[in-house]
Amino acid sequence: MNIAYNFAFFDEGSKREIRRSTLKAIAIPGYQVPFASREMPIGRGWGTGGLQLTLSLIGKKDMLKVIDQGADESVNAVNIKKLVTKTTGVRTVDDTEDATVVQSRHRIPEVPLKEHQILILQVPLPEPLRYYEPSEFVTQRLHAEQEYSGAWLMLFEQIMKYGHMSTGADHPVMVQDRYVMAPSPIPRFDNPKMNYSKALILLGAGREKKIYAVPPFTKVVSLAFDDYPFEAExxxxxxxxxxxxxxxxxxxxxxxxxxxxxxxxxxxxxxxxxxxxxxxxx
Amino acid sequence: MKLDLVHDTQLAYRKLMDSMSRPGLISELGELAGKVGLKLNCFDATVLLAAVLLDTEVTFKIISEKEEEIVRLFNQLTYAKAAETAAADFIFVLNDANSFQLEEAIRKAKAGDLIHPHASATFIVEAEQITNDNGLVLSGPGIEDTHHVQVSTCGSESRGSWLDERALRNIEYPLGVDMIFVDRDSRTLCLPRTTQISKKVNN
Structure with a gap:
């Protein structure tokens, strides 16, 4: 059976809902805006958050690059590109400079992004306090009260156990001195690229139904202690x-x-x- | 209406997103707004933004002398329902509204709460002219250093005091209202709640 899908897979109502959430996310940097997270032809937790953001904003003239752990040819990246091109007809590219929209899992490209580009990151766990507090009801209130002891405690315990902060990836960041945010599981090496980035960064968590954003030229500081400074790999x-x-x-x-x-x-x-x-x- | 509700709204959204993520960046919606082609008592760009943003899931308020007419039209176009200022998700302040009405709307509009700061109103305000001339100095997220904008509002009355009202409404960040301005030439400018505005003092 051959189904004629709407441009970019989604119906217009779904796109509008994602777009409205995205605009609010941009207006409140680092805050996780809940969204409906539509059913997708790939499983939740496999990049559906990033994919939904991509589909909501992509247009006929865009050039799309999708990477998975830095690779353009991995299964996840290839399948996402196939879905987007089959439902939009947009061109995909490998060179970072040629792309207008870059969807990525777990990396920010080496080539610095420019002002006309948009980086979309796939996020498995958007809640930086989840390790410390399992309840969403509670973490919402912790964010409301700017009560981030849990994030600091997590890093402190790592130092006590291992002598250094042992976050392999997803090292929490403070956005514009207000929200502690999970930068998605990018290596610590990539965290500084978010600080005053020239490109808009959107983050989407499909399974957890959250969209958040780091606008260009926004302060993003990796959490660290005075005597245990943040160190990239x-x-x-x-x-x-x-x-x-x-x-x-x-x-x-x-x-x-x-x-x-x-x-x-x-x-x-x-x-x-x-x-x-x-x-x-x- | 020649507006393509799939591709033209996508292009308009991208311009709006550009302007929202870079406050002070003026985006041209003229070509797209030109396709609206309805003879109405509001700007074409306002109708375009309504098509981008509104549907059955959200509510809106029109602040204008022709409120009834525009409410009916927006409802027919988007199926969104009208609501009072204090409850509306989107508040359209048309160019025949006076400064007092804009200020009052900012005062009454919902600004979210600390747990749900996104549950706040977005303003779409019709201005006479938006330029990058000296006037207002913008800073904050999305702005590398500072941006200069001039928002000339309609009619003889000055709408300058909306700035104070906006500052007051946004004082308890992350609570606040986000504002989109459109002018007669379909230029658009966004002032999200994070943008700090100061007035340029002329020497």
Whole structure:
């Protein structure tokens, strides 16, 4: 059966509801605006929040880039691109510079985003206090009262246990001195890219039914203590084995034959564009 | 009406989102508003924004001498229901309203509560002319340094005091009202609650 879907899959009412929530999210940076979160042809928790934001705002002239953990070709990214292109006909691109809309799971691209671009992040757990407080009823009130002891306590306990803050990803941030926000599970390496970003950042959690936003040029500070400052992952002395890049987020891989570890760019399109830019005789 | 309710509203939404995320950025809605093609007692851009924002899930209030006529039209176009100022999700202040009415509406409009700050009113205000001339100095999220805007409001009466009323309504952040201005030439400008406004003092 061939169903003729509306442009961008959703009916106009669904888009309008997401759009209204998005505008409120932009007006209250870092605050999680509840939204209806429509049923999607992919499971909740697999990027439906980001996908719904993308579908609500995409137009015929947009160029879409979708990445999953930095990769343009992973299953999740490819399936999301297929759904969007089949229902809109928009072009997809790999180069970050060419995209007008970038939907991402767990990374902010290496190439700095520009003013005309929109970054959409897929969020599994939008509530930064959830680890400490399981009740949504309670966390709403904690946000209302700006009572963020729980977030600080989580970091403090990590320091007590491990001697340092051990957030692997999703290190909580303070947005415009008001809301503590989960930046989605991006590595700590990417947290500073949110601070005074040139591009609008929208975050969508489909399963948890929340939309929130970081407008451009908004203060985003990673939570830290005076004596335990925030530190991004360090790749001191390591470089990409393919393109030789340093100062970017690297994946650590193990050569199963020799047992040696080596590093590779996590952002695949960045790595490929560097390789392509090399002189041919190299 | 030649307005494409799928693609034209999408383009209008993107411009509105640009302006909302970058307060002081004036977006041109002229080409899209031109497709509205209805002879009405409000700006075409106002009808366009109603088409982008309103449906059965939200309520609206029209502040104008022609309230009854415009309410009927917006209801027919979008199926949204009219509500009193204190309850409305969207408050349209048309260009025949006076300064007192705008101030009163800001005073009465819902500003959300601390648990649900998003449950607040959004204003759509018709202004005579919106420019980036010196006048109001904007700062806050979305603005790199500062932005300058001039919002000339309609009629002989000055609407300047809405600024004080807005500041008062937004004093307890995150509570507050968000404002969208449109002018005769379908330019639009947004002032979300986070934007701080000061008046430029002329030397």
């Amino acid at each position: 360090s790749f001191e002395g390591a470089s990409c084995w393919q393109c030789g890049a340093t100062g970017v987020f690297l994946d650590e891989l193990i050569d199963e034959g020799t047992g040696e570890t080596y590093h590779q760019c996590n952002d695949t399109s960045y790595c490929i564009s560097r390789l392509n830019a090399r002189p041919a005789n190299h």
